[in-house]
Amino acid sequence: MSKATTPTETVISIKGLRKSFGNLHVLRGIDLEVKRGENVAVLGRSGTGKSVLIKIMVGLLKPDAGKVVVLGEDVEQLRGKELDAFRQKVGFSFQSSALYDSMSIRENLEFPLVRNVRNLSREDIDKAVEKALEDVGLSQTINQMPSELSGGQRKRIGIARTLILKPEIMLYDEPTAGLDPITSVEINNLINDVRERLGATSIIITHDLTCAKTTGDRVAMLLDGKFERVGPFDEVFADKDERIQQFYNYKFVD
Numbered sequence: 327m328s329k330a331t332t333p334t335e336t337v338i339s340i341k342g343l344r345k346s347f348g349n350l351h352v353l354r355g356i357d358l359e360v361k362r363g364e365n366v367a368v369l370g371r372s373g374t375g376k377s378v379l380i381k382i383m384v385g386l387l388k389p390d391a392g393k394v395v396v397l398g399e400d401v402e403q404l405r406g407k408e409l410d411a412f413r414q415k416v417g418f419s420f421q422s423s424a425l426y427d428s429m430s431i432r433e434n435l436e437f438p439l440v441r442n443v444r445n446l447s448r449e450d451i452d453k454a455v456e457k458a459l460e461d462v463g464l465s466q467t468i469n470q471m472p473s474e475l476s477g478g479q480r481k482r483i484g485i486a487r488t489l490i491l492k493p494e495i496m497l498y499d500e501p502t503a504g505l506d507p508i509t510s511v512e513i514n515n516l517i518n519d520v521r522e523r524l525g526a527t528s529i530i531i532t533h534d535l536t537c538a539k540t541t542g543d544r545v546a547m548l549l550d551g552k553f554e555r556v557g558p559f560d561e562v563f564a565d566k567d568e569r570i571q572q573f574y575n576y577k578f579v580d
């Protein structure tokens with residue numbers, strides 16, 4: 327992970343982004359700028375297009391209009407090796423932890439390294455795996471199988487598997503979905519820890535208000551296909567707009 331050398335550098339710039347599926351207009355003009363080292367939580371109800379946004383950011387989906395520039399790259403223009411290199415710099419932690427059930431934790435973590443980084447010695451790989459597990463506080467699970475771990479532990483291993491490639495940007499898709507409140511707190515702390523220790527810039531997609539409040543320097547509220555409010559959590563939710571208050575009142579947050 328590169329250290330934050332220029333804290334004011336914009337590393338994610340999204341302008342006028344639109345995406346529809348047939349008559350379903352999901353993203354209707356998204357604008358967002360994220361600085362290096364910043365954590366932005368994207369909040370929105372189910373089906374508002376949060377995952378679509380993340381997929382466009384890593385080049386898995388093409389936008390209909392608008393521009394997405396990440397780490398200086400116009401994502402839509404990237405192909406082949408350039409796209410592969412870009413995806414190493416932008417870690418994508420899936421909603422489901424997406425671990426390979428037939429592989430041990432060690433093998434799960436080795437997989438992205440062996441596939442993406444050439445000429446690594448056995449020792450380099452072992453060290454990287456051990457460090458990634460240490461970063462998520464799960465060193466003791468190295469020889470276990472995914473089925474032996476709890477949901478929260480699997481999430482952390484999924485995050486470790488993304489971190490092992492030392493991405494400059496982390497995209498978390500619903501990191502606390504399906505977890506109990508205490509395990510969710512552990513994941514929120516881990517996201518903050520990753521940012522503090524590794525200087526990562528992160529986008530955290532969530533409909534969990536506690537997660538957004540704990541991890542986001544700013545929250546971006548996705549409503550009707552646009553970021554209607556972007557700012558610190560308390561400012562965004564001080565807004566009297568009925569749609570924002572509805573979202574706030576629906577979920578308990580302390």
Ligand SMILES: Nc1ncnc2c1ncn2[C@@H]1O[C@H](COP(=O)(O)OP(=O)(O)OP(=O)(O)O)[C@@H](O)[C@H]1O
Pocket residue numbers: 347350352370371372373374375376377378379533
């Ligand atoms: N490839 C696709 N083809 C057609 N429709 C799609 C496709 N991907 C997403 N959609 C639709 O776009 C809308 C937004 O989906 P998305 O997965 O981004 O929602 P979300 O905000 O992440 O929701 P959730 O919180 O439930 O994960 C949904 O109505 C979904 O059915």
